Amino acid sequence: MLHAVIMAGGIGARFWPKSRRNNPKQVIDLLGEGPMIQQTLRRISDIVPLENRWIVTNQEQADLFVKLIPELADARFIIEPMGRNTAPAIGLAAVRLLKEDPDAVMLVLPADHRIGDHYAFRSCLLTAAEIVKDSEALATIGIEPTRPETGYGYIQIDRSQPQIRENVFPVKTFAEKPNPQTAKLFLESGEFFWNSGMFIWRADSIMRHIHDNLPDWYSGLQNIRVALDTDKEKEVAQRVFHSNKGISIDYGVMENAQDVIIIKGNFGWSDVGSWDEVWRVRDHDAQGNALEGEAITVDASDNLILAKDKMIAVLGLSKLAVVETDDVILICPLAEAQRVRDIVVALEKKNQLKYL
Amino acid sequence: MLHAVIMAGGIGARFWPKSRRNNPKQVIDLLGEGPMIQQTLRRISDIVPLENRWIVTNQEQADLFVKLIPELADARFIIEPMGRNTAPAIGLAAVRLLKEDPDAVMLVLPADHRIGDHYAFRSCLLTAAEIVKDSEALATIGIEPTRPETGYGYIQIDRSQPQIRENVFPVKTFAEKPNPQTAKLFLESGEFFWNSGMFIWRADSIMRHIHDNLPDWYSGLQNIRVALDTDKEKEVAQRVFHSNKGISIDYGVMENAQDVIIIKGNFGWSDVGSWDEVWRVRDHDAQGNALEGEAITVDASDNLILAKDKMIAVLGLSKLAVVETDDVILICPLAEAQRVRDIVVALEKKNQLKYL
Numbered sequence: 001m002l003h004a005v006i007m008a009g010g011i012g013a014r015f016w017p018k019s020r021r022n023n024p025k026q027v028i029d030l031l032g033e034g035p036m037i038q039q040t041l042r043r044i045s046d047i048v049p050l051e052n053r054w055i056v057t058n059q060e061q062a063d064l065f066v067k068l069i070p071e072l073a074d075a076r077f078i079i080e081p082m083g084r085n086t087a088p089a090i091g092l093a094a095v096r097l098l099k100e101d102p103d104a105v106m107l108v109l110p111a112d113h114r115i116g117d118h119y120a121f122r123s124c125l126l127t128a129a130e131i132v133k134d135s136e137a138l139a140t141i142g143i144e145p146t147r148p149e150t151g152y153g154y155i156q157i158d159r160s161q162p163q164i165r166e167n168v169f170p171v172k173t174f175a176e177k178p179n180p181q182t183a184k185l186f187l188e189s190g191e192f193f194w195n196s197g198m199f200i201w202r203a204d205s206i207m208r209h210i211h212d213n214l215p216d217w218y219s220g221l222q223n224i225r226v227a228l229d230t231d232k233e234k235e236v237a238q239r240v241f242h243s244n245k246g247i248s249i250d251y252g253v254m255e256n257a258q259d260v261i262i263i264k265g266n267f268g269w270s271d272v273g274s275w276d277e278v279w280r281v282r283d284h285d286a287q288g289n290a291l292e293g294e295a296i297t298v299d300a301s302d303n304l305i306l307a308k309d310k311m312i313a314v315l316g317l318s319k320l321a322v323v324e325t326d327d328v329i330l331i332c333p334l335a336e337a338q339r340v341r342d343i344v345v346a347l348e349k350k351n352q353l354k355y356l
Numbered sequence: 357m358l359h360a361v362i363m364a365g366g367i368g369a370r371f372w373p374k375s376r377r378n379n380p381k382q383v384i385d386l387l388g389e390g391p392m393i394q395q396t397l398r399r400i401s402d403i404v405p406l407e408n409r410w411i412v413t414n415q416e417q418a419d420l421f422v423k424l425i426p427e428l429a430d431a432r433f434i435i436e437p438m439g440r441n442t443a444p445a446i447g448l449a450a451v452r453l454l455k456e457d458p459d460a461v462m463l464v465l466p467a468d469h470r471i472g473d474h475y476a477f478r479s480c481l482l483t484a485a486e487i488v489k490d491s492e493a494l495a496t497i498g499i500e501p502t503r504p505e506t507g508y509g510y511i512q513i514d515r516s517q518p519q520i521r522e523n524v525f526p527v528k529t530f531a532e533k534p535n536p537q538t539a540k541l542f543l544e545s546g547e548f549f550w551n552s553g554m555f556i557w558r559a560d561s562i563m564r565h566i567h568d569n570l571p572d573w574y575s576g577l578q579n580i581r582v583a584l585d586t587d588k589e590k591e592v593a594q595r596v597f598h599s600n601k602g603i604s605i606d607y608g609v610m611e612n613a614q615d616v617i618i619i620k621g622n623f624g625w626s627d628v629g630s631w632d633e634v635w636r637v638r639d640h641d642a643q644g645n646a647l648e649g650e651a652i653t654v655d656a657s658d659n660l661i662l663a664k665d666k667m668i669a670v671l672g673l674s675k676l677a678v679v680e681t682d683d684v685i686l687i688c689p690l691a692e693a694q695r696v697r698d699i700v701v702a703l704e705k706k707n708q709l710k711y712l
Binding site: 017296298299307310311312313314315316317320322324325326327328329330331332333336339340342343346347350352355 | 373652654655663666667668669670671672673676678680681682683684685686687688689692695696698699702703706708711
């Protein structure tokens with residue numbers, strides 16, 4: 001059976017001031033299309049039955065999600081005792097799914113992606129699920145790059161082996177976020193695709209790979225499996241997560257695994273990771289400004305201006321993010337949007353809790 | 357007798373969004389020291405008797421001033437029927453003063469100057485008044501330049517004639533706002549001083565000069581003089597101002613007059629004409645940021661940040677003006693502060709009256 005496993009940990013400090021401890025990025029309407037986690041769930045609702053829709057996050061955020069977006073109460077929550085990156089979160093989900101469904105096929109989907117063409121997206125997932133359901137293959141979705149982006153990881157296809165079917169290739173290597181020069185080479189090569197962070201595999205396949213590559217986590221996850229649905233479940237999970245180091249699925253498993261395949265995805269994807277991506281994805285006026293709320297620009301171009309209560313006037317400035325919330329106004333260059341978390345760190349140091 | 361004539365026309369579109377039609381620049385607390393017109397009045401209160409303190413402005417603003425700053429009700433208002441620049445405003449004041457006091461000595465003071473050393477300022481005014489009270493001389497106050505400023509007019513002293521007394525010189529020429537190269541030459545010469553726009557003269561002296569240089573205005577002002585304190589006063593003044601063209605005192609009188617002297621003023625003067633000057637005059641933190649209200653800066657220097665209701669966070673940006681009011685947030689480079697009025701023009705075009 002097909003299961004959707006939506007990865008929804010993290011509060012998204014890069015979306016401060018909209019993201020807060022009690023208002024994580026997943027529930028914010030960053031693009032004017034509704035909260036991204038809601039969109040993510042809705043996108044797969046045609047292909048995954050209700051009881052197979054899972055959200056992996058911590059307890060605090062699970063409570064917030066349901067409180068802020070009542071529709072999410074229909075999903076089932078898998079609770080991470082603490083953030084330990086993607087490999088343990090995926091392993092925890094695999095163990096939970098296997099208890100109910102030994103043939104479970106997992107669609108691992110980050111909660112904060114934007115997809116332009118939902119039909120093509122679902123078709124791509126179904127193709128992947130079809131391929132992996134009777135094999136041990138680990139499938140990833142690779143996005144054809146449109147610019148020499150340095151903010152994503154890349155996956156190289158293996159040209160020395162035969163193509164598997166249309167838009168499906170064997171994988172040669174995973175590459176970390178490149179420098180600008182390397183990113184340009186990747187783009188020109190035609191062999192490199194953006195690593196979307198979406199994966200499709202049988203739950204038992206990924207457990208086998210965790211066994212081979214992350215034996216400590218494998219044995220911890222086995223302990224959790226035994227405790228599932230007992231009154232010791234929480235305590236055991238807590239102990240296992242506490243005593244093992246966090247690691248990503250890419251680094252911990254994918255980069256070492258054989259039998260990894262890539263499905264070429266072409267459905268208007270973006271990883272909405274910071275304000276510059278929000279600017280990129282939103283509609284622009286003739287000067288390239290992406291505006292929400294009341295704003296006026298004079299000799300100002302390519303800005304992201306999200307007004308709320310006040311009218312925002314920008315004169316003679318370009319490529320800025322200006323974000324207004326109930327209590328904060330953020331101003332920074334779009335090119336520095338990754339550093340917004342530095343403000344969060346500075347506020348923590350000053351103990352300015354009300355703005356966190 | 358000594359009279360203070362405070363020139364307070366104009367709403368100051370360059371201080372938008374703080375300055376509005378119903379909140380002109382004179383009544384705004386731009387520097388955190390109280391409204392500038394109030395400061396201007398208080399500065400001369402030790403040397404000018406209450407009944408000799410005059411404010412020249414239009415009726416609408418006079419009403420606003422008294423409503424917003426009750427203390428101003430103690431001053432006497434001279435109402436310009438419409439804005440016609442400084443020469444007619446000064447002529448109107450001279451006519452009014454002469455009716456009460458044929459020996460009136462006028463201190464003509466713009467309402468929007470900032471003075472650091474009040475004692476030195478008053479001492480300078482008294483020196484000037486002492487010199488002009490028994491002569492026909494027109495005195496100006498010249499500020500020793502500290503940078504090659506292109507935003508001010510300059511006055512050149514006449515080295516070919518003997519110095520009049522300590523810090524008092526005959527004037528050779530008035531120079532318009534220079535380009536950067538010329539401003540540098542002015543600064544290096546030691547002969548050029550900033551034109552402060554402050555003047556000291558007998559009321560009958562300036563009327564004689566208006567007679568010689570602006571005969572149409574002179575005869576109009578004579579008509580107003582005859583109508584003063586009759587029920588025709590308003591109508592006559594309206595007609596005279598309507599039918600004559602506006603002209604500045606500098607261009608209309610000072611540049612052509614003989615017997616002009618300059619008093620060197622050294623009392624921490626600035627003409628607070630736009631947001632960049634507000635930044636310059638205010639206190640700075642270690643990164644050169646001038647802050648009011650709640651603000652946090654990360655890797656940001658030399659900014660003017662005036663927060664009101666919200667916390668303003670600025671990351672990775674320098675030399676910006678960020679000004680928050682009840683309903684607006686302005687963001688522009690300090691170097692473009694003169695162009696803030698372009699926003700006002702754009703709002704007028706869009707008929708966005710509530711922001712004007």
